[in-house]
Amino acid sequence: MIGGLGVDKINWFDGVATLGYWLGEAHWRKGHMTEAASAALRFAFKELNLNRINVKAAVENTASNATIRKLGFVFEGVQRQNYRARATGKLHDANSYGLLKEDWNKMQEK
Ligand SMILES: CC(C)(COP(=O)(O)OP(=O)(O)OC[C@H]1O[C@@H](n2cnc3c(N)ncnc32)[C@H](O)[C@@H]1OP(=O)(O)O)[C@@H](O)C(=O)NCCC(=O)NCCS
Incomplete structure (x- = not known):
């Protein structure tokens, strides 16, 4: 195991959940989290049919x-x-971010 990722705090009525993740330092900057989180977002929007994913990161956390x-x-x-x-x-x-299903759908068309 080199890291973890979750889509949790799901509110089924609002269609909203929160993304969180971490990766062992030896495995940073190899594209792993982009790949893993992309798969999780696909699952959240297509399989779970959620409408919005929240994520936050400490302001100083550049990566x-x-x-x-x-x-x-x-x-x-x-x-x-x-x-x-x-x-x-x-x-x-913490910086606060959101991704809507409509944003994600547009990104898939590109
Ligand atoms: C944040 C974290 C998950 C990123 O995972 P990762 O697999 O290294 O990220 P990726 O390789 O997919 O990088 C995605 C983009 O982030 C940027 N990036 C990643 N690491 C970076 C760094 N150290 N400095 C600057 N930019 C960085 C790059 O722009 C990169 O895109 P590019 O390679 O096309 O330029 C990982 O660094 C980590 O676990 N850090 C410690 C724990 C943590 O911060 N967890 C999140 C709490 S909110």
């Missing part, structure tokens, strides 16, 4: 923010002091 944007998520604002780092106990701001 995660870049991965999220590469997947087509739209930046929707900053959630202040939304994370507490386990290692330091310090609070961090």
Whole structure:
């Protein structure tokens, strides 16, 4: 096992869920998370028939923010002091993103 990914906090009435992931450092920057998250988004929109996926990343997490944007998520604002780092106990701001099924469908046509 080199990492994990989940589509959770599913609200079936609203059709909304949250994407989360991590990858072991030895496996970074090889396209794994783009590939895995793309498959998870396909599953969420096509099989689960969800309408919106939320994701967030600490403002200073360059890799995660870049991965999220590469997947087509739209930046929707900053959630202040939304994370507490386990290692330091310090609070961090988080960038908040969303991807709609209609956005995803358009991306598949390209
Ligand atoms: C964020 C994370 C999952 C990215 O996974 P990954 O498999 O390395 O990402 P990918 O290789 O698919 O990269 C996707 C894009 O992100 C960007 N990127 C990835 N790592 C980067 C880095 N270290 N610095 C700058 N950009 C980076 C690149 O633009 C890349 O696209 P490109 O290769 O076409 O240029 C991984 O770095 C990780 O697990 N980090 C630690 C835990 C974490 O941050 N989890 C997410 C919490 S929100």
